[in-house]
Amino acid sequence: MCLSIPAKVEQIEGYFARVTVGGATYQANLQMLDDVKVGDYVLLHTGFAIQKLNEEEAKESLEVFEDFKKLNEQLDEEEKDKGERIV
Amino acid sequence: MIKFIDEYRDREIVGEFVERIRNISKKPVNLMEVCGGHTMAIQKFGIPSLLPAHINLLSGPGCPVCVSSRQFIDHAVALSRLNDTVIVTFGDLIRVPGSSSNLDKEKASGADVRIVYSILDALQIAQQNPDKKIIFLGIGFETTAPGTAIGMQQAKQKKLNNFFLLSSHKIMPPAMKALIDEGVNISGYIAPGHVSTITGSKIYEELSEKYKVGCVISGFEPVDLLKAIYMLVRQFEEERPAVEIAYKRAVNREGNIKAQKALEEVFILKEDWWRGLGVLPESGLQLNEKYRALDAGNFQVEIEPTREDKGCICGEILKGLNTPKDCKLFGTACTPQDPVGACMVSHEGACAAWYRYNR
Numbered sequence: 550m551c552l553s554i555p556a557k558v559e560q561i562e563g564y565f566a567r568v569t570v571g572g573a574t575y576q577a578n579l580q581m582l583d584d585v586k587v588g589d590y591v592l593l594h595t596g597f598a599i600q601k602l603n604e605e606e607a608k609e610s611l612e613v614f615e616d617f618k619k620l621n622e623q624l625d626e627e628e629k630d631k632g633e634r635i636v
Numbered sequence: 637m638i639k640f641i642d643e644y645r646d647r648e649i650v651g652e653f654v655e656r657i658r659n660i661s662k663k664p665v666n667l668m669e670v671c672g673g674h675t676m677a678i679q680k681f682g683i684p685s686l687l688p689a690h691i692n693l694l695s696g697p698g699c700p701v702c703v704s705s706r707q708f709i710d711h712a713v714a715l716s717r718l719n720d721t722v723i724v725t726f727g728d729l730i731r732v733p734g735s736s737s738n739l740d741k742e743k744a745s746g747a748d749v750r751i752v753y754s755i756l757d758a759l760q761i762a763q764q765n766p767d768k769k770i771i772f773l774g775i776g777f778e779t780t781a782p783g784t785a786i787g788m789q790q791a792k793q794k795k796l797n798n799f800f801l802l803s804s805h806k807i808m809p810p811a812m813k814a815l816i817d818e819g820v821n822i823s824g825y826i827a828p829g830h831v832s833t834i835t836g837s838k839i840y841e842e843l844s845e846k847y848k849v850g851c852v853i854s855g856f857e858p859v860d861l862l863k864a865i866y867m868l869v870r871q872f873e874e875e876r877p878a879v880e881i882a883y884k885r886a887v888n889r890e891g892n893i894k895a896q897k898a899l900e901e902v903f904i905l906k907e908d909w910w911r912g913l914g915v916l917p918e919s920g921l922q923l924n925e926k927y928r929a930l931d932a933g934n935f936q937v938e939i940e941p942t943r944e945d946k947g948c949i950c951g952e953i954l955k956g957l958n959t960p961k962d963c964k965l966f967g968t969a970c971t972p973q974d975p976v977g978a979c980m981v982s983h984e985g986a987c988a989a990w991y992r993y994n995r
């Protein structure tokens with residue numbers, strides 16, 4: 550019941566949007582959000598869009614993961630050089 | 637590929653986090669999740685098996701159905717026996733055992749009990765059945781309660797005088813405080829992702845400061861959870877507990893203001909009973925003066941005396957003091973097909989999640 554899923558906004562009519570998750574279509578009430586646009590991703594919970602997903606943040610966090618991988622490799626190299634755990 | 641999901645299940649990134657956690661974690665530590673969605677995800681993705689043995693993940697009071705009182709079910713059962721009444725609820729609730737019955741059994745013996753996905757469906761039922769009283773069972777934390785608030789606002793606007801709410805809605809921070817007050821050993825909370833979507837990260841600030849406990853808000857994919865655990869372990873090792881967000885694509889400090897306003901307009905805080913924790917002040921949501929006429933609590937019904945099941949240790953499990961495997965009934969007398977306690981009914985309950993993924 551607590552589940553909320555990322556859904557893509559396909560069409561907006563008044564307070565309602567048609568949203569899709571994978572292939573399935575649902576209706577989402579938009580009364581809790583401002584400025585939702587077609588193409589946005591929202592979290593869908595018991596028939597309500599409860600938040601817009603922030604693509605910038607998502608992209609950034611995925612980039613951080615990439616950096617993180619590089620950092621890990623780097624640290625591993627250094628650790629190997631020194632023969633001890635750094636972090 | 638499903639956007640916002642698949643990229644957070646990337647095996648390589650998961651591996652990186654696991655390695656980094658193993659590298660920085662030195663001391664034994666207890667981390668607790670307080671969200672049913674996390675309970676499920678942690679078991680489903682086998683997160684504990686990826687971590688060093690001294691990082692102990694505890695399950696807390698995060699499943700709304702599990703923490704709600706048996707009296708709430710008994711109350712709903714009593715209401716379902718009234719004439720011309722329709723009980724409308726989320727599917728999770730219908731099989732939760734009451735003292736001597738449950739809603740499923742009442743339905744089988746003729747009561748009008750209907751399952752909906754949203755309170756908006758319940759409003760429709762009310763509009764289509766003006767000669768019946770429609771009672772919606774409101775259950776859930778800050779994620780779900782704003783939907784109920786908007787539903788009640790609509791009922792009022794549309795002057796639906798046959799629509800009522802029986803509320804078991806609760807808010808999370810009082811329970812997080814109560815656990816520490818009770819002496820449960822918790823060094824960090826994996827804070828609930830979708831509760832925080834609504835409330836913002838600010839609601840944990842007082843708790844984190846006062847109790848010196850870390851609160852890192854996590855999403856529901858493996859990368860999210862491992863990132864949150866990594867941040868909590870780092871805080872713990874560096875002895876600087878704080879509120880941090882590991883789920884920034886959906887959570888910020890302020891939360892969803894419109895949803896918070898809807899809550900304020902419709903509800904007031906009241907003391908409420910939590911399984912395992914007992915009565916906590918200002919932890920439940922009740923309709924306020926303006927909406928009192930729509931409160932199904934006003935109906936005159938006789939509620940049977942509450943009888944708890946012997947042997948069910950749900951309460952201890954919800955406090956993180958035991959795991960489902962410590963219960964003698966787990967998997968034998970108590971299964972998802974024939975549940976003894978609420979923790980085995982809801983998918984988000986610890987017992988149900990363990991039964992499904994970790995038996």
Ligand code: SF4
Pocket residue numbers: 947948949950953960963964965966967970971975976977978979980987
């Ligand atoms: S296994 Fe069943 S009886 Fe045991 S604690 Fe869980 S819900 Fe209660």
